[in-house]
Amino acid sequence: MANEPMLSQLMKEHGVSRRGFMKYCAGLASVMALSPALAPRIAHALENAPRPSVIWLSFQECTGCTESITRSHAPTLEDLIFKAVSLDYHHTLQAASGHAAEAAREEAMKANYGKYVLVVDGSIPLEQPGYSCIAGISNLEMLKQTAAGAAAIVSVGTCAAYGGIPHADPNPTGAVGVSHIIKDKPIINVPGCPPIPVVMTGVLAHFLTFGVPELDELGRPKVFFGETIHDRCYRRPFYDKGLFAEGFDDEGARKGWCLYKLGCKGPTTKSVCATVKWNNGTSFPIEAGHPCLGCTEPDFWDNGGFYKPLSVPAGDYRKIGLAALGAGAAIGAASALLSRASKKKAALAHETVDAHDLEKPS
Amino acid sequence: MSRYNRGNADNTAMDDLMSFAATGNALPLLHEVRHALAELLENNKTAVIDLGAIPFAPGDERVLDSILGEGEVHAVLKTLGESHVRETSIYGVWRVDHMDASGEYQSRFIEVTFLPEILKTHSTDAAAGLGTLTARLEEEDEKLKQRN
Numbered sequence: 001m002a003n004e005p006m007l008s009q010l011m012k013e014h015g016v017s018r019r020g021f022m023k024y025c026a027g028l029a030s031v032m033a034l035s036p037a038l039a040p041r042i043a044h045a046l047e048n049a050p051r052p053s054v055i056w057l058s059f060q061e062c063t064g065c066t067e068s069i070t071r072s073h074a075p076t077l078e079d080l081i082f083k084a085v086s087l088d089y090h091h092t093l094q095a096a097s098g099h100a101a102e103a104a105r106e107e108a109m110k111a112n113y114g115k116y117v118l119v120v121d122g123s124i125p126l127e128q129p130g131y132s133c134i135a136g137i138s139n140l141e142m143l144k145q146t147a148a149g150a151a152a153i154v155s156v157g158t159c160a161a162y163g164g165i166p167h168a169d170p171n172p173t174g175a176v177g178v179s180h181i182i183k184d185k186p187i188i189n190v191p192g193c194p195p196i197p198v199v200m201t202g203v204l205a206h207f208l209t210f211g212v213p214e215l216d217e218l219g220r221p222k223v224f225f226g227e228t229i230h231d232r233c234y235r236r237p238f239y240d241k242g243l244f245a246e247g248f249d250d251e252g253a254r255k256g257w258c259l260y261k262l263g264c265k266g267p268t269t270k271s272v273c274a275t276v277k278w279n280n281g282t283s284f285p286i287e288a289g290h291p292c293l294g295c296t297e298p299d300f301w302d303n304g305g306f307y308k309p310l311s312v313p314a315g316d317y318r319k320i321g322l323a324a325l326g327a328g329a330a331i332g333a334a335s336a337l338l339s340r341a342s343k344k345k346a347a348l349a350h351e352t353v354d355a356h357d358l359e360k361p362s
Numbered sequence: 363m364s365r366y367n368r369g370n371a372d373n374t375a376m377d378d379l380m381s382f383a384a385t386g387n388a389l390p391l392l393h394e395v396r397h398a399l400a401e402l403l404e405n406n407k408t409a410v411i412d413l414g415a416i417p418f419a420p421g422d423e424r425v426l427d428s429i430l431g432e433g434e435v436h437a438v439l440k441t442l443g444e445s446h447v448r449e450t451s452i453y454g455v456w457r458v459d460h461m462d463a464s465g466e467y468q469s470r471f472i473e474v475t476f477l478p479e480i481l482k483t484h485s486t487d488a489a490a491g492l493g494t495l496t497a498r499l500e501e502e503d504e505k506l507k508q509r510n
Binding site for chain 1 (some may be wrong): 385386410411412414415416417418419439441442445458460466467468469471479480483484486487
């Protein structure tokens with residue numbers, strides 16, 4: 001199925017007019033945060049691009065990212081699977097399991113070696129391979145095997161991008177993201193817990209039309225992670241005027257004032273939540289009255305408490321995360337030792353939080 | 363009536379209150395539209411503004427709706443879900459709203475143009491139409507021959 005001529009032929013077979021196709025491309029341009037004037041170029045690229053094979057690996061994760069992408073509306077996952085890509089392996093979505101599923105993965109790898117797109121969600125444990133295995137193969141081994149023949153890797157979710165929640169203090173499994181292990185392939189990080197559905201499908205669509213997008217210093221596509229949530233937040237005018245909600249039920253909260261003092265991480269979090277929004281463009285956390293948690297940033301789970309304002313010192317968690325990414329610490333035994341040392345340090349610094357703490361005023 | 367003023371008697375007051383919450387982005391955007399319309403007239407240059415890329419609150423929508431108003435044309439496309447293409451009361455300024463098959467908004471644009479591109483028939487579709495019409499007429503000819 002992979003690498004066959006795609007949309008133009010499929011559209012004709014399904015009775016979709018050129019007008020319908022242009023509507024589809026206008027939607028894609030909007031999702032990819034590109035100028036609407038680029039819709040004809042997207043149409044041209046999609047009509048002429050081959051249909052790539054996609055292998056999707058899920059490691060230490062909660063399946064939230066897959067849950068999220070199946071709710072994408074523009075383009076829908078069905079659109080991507082049946083029209084734009086050939087999803088050859090996804091062990092959560094496919095009917096086959098165990099050795100039959102692994103045989104499908106190996107077949108897809110062999111048939112499309114050097115050309116397929118590898119999508120990964122979930123972190124990889126380095127402490128003990130047995131912490132997370134699929135069909136008896138450790139996550140680390142499966143990632144290395146599958147990455148070897150990939151044209152590019154898309155790390156979906158903060159776990160695959162930076163280790164995410166499994167990486168959080170005290171990181172019992174020695175969890176790391178994909179870029180910590182694979183150094184010789186283009187890697188596109190699409191963080192979020194989970195990422196916005198249309199951002200995930202938009203990145204795949206961008207890869208199909210224009211190749212690997214321009215990335216920021218954390219490996220994220222600039223089209224989706226170029227600005228902070230704060231830059232585009234509809235509550236920003238209240239921040240500028242110094243009007244803040246001080247509690248979840250005070251006058252400021254009722255009037256929709258800025259949530260900065262309630263711990264909003266919007267000013268330091270890059271994502272398109274404020275414009276693309278969630279649930280088919282209905283709303284996003286700040287619009288629902290809750291501060292941004294900063295889930296597209298490394299170590300967001302340990303970054304000083306969700307309800308503490310950014311002005312409160314957050315410790316050295318952020319520095320640790322960035323240093324690890326920048327230095328690209330060695331894998332294998334060295335990483336295991338490093339993670340054990342970090343774990344011990346984190347355990348010493350660990351603070352417990354209960355519901356009472358969340359109610360404390362800032 | 364603004365789309366944000368709907369609802370029953372109990373929540374009309376809240377809807378009305380919320381419909382005034384604004385980011386202040388509507389007026390700068392309308393000035394952008396005005397510049398684009400002048401450019402269309404002077405240099406025949408069209409423009410498209412993606413409303414999904416701008417933070418908008420209900421109050422901004424209210425300002426946009428009330429200043430642009432409703433015009434004479436409202437076309438509905440039925441392909442991959444409905445699309446509504448409406449000229450506003452400002453001639454040459456169009457609202458284009460694309461929805462998916464389940465009626466959810468996919469993308470929303472303001473187009474400044476004499477006729478939005480999506481309304482025009484593409485040559486490949488016209489060629490397909492020619493084939494369909496030819497086939498249908500041949501069927502009719504065949505039926506006539508059988509009757510005679």
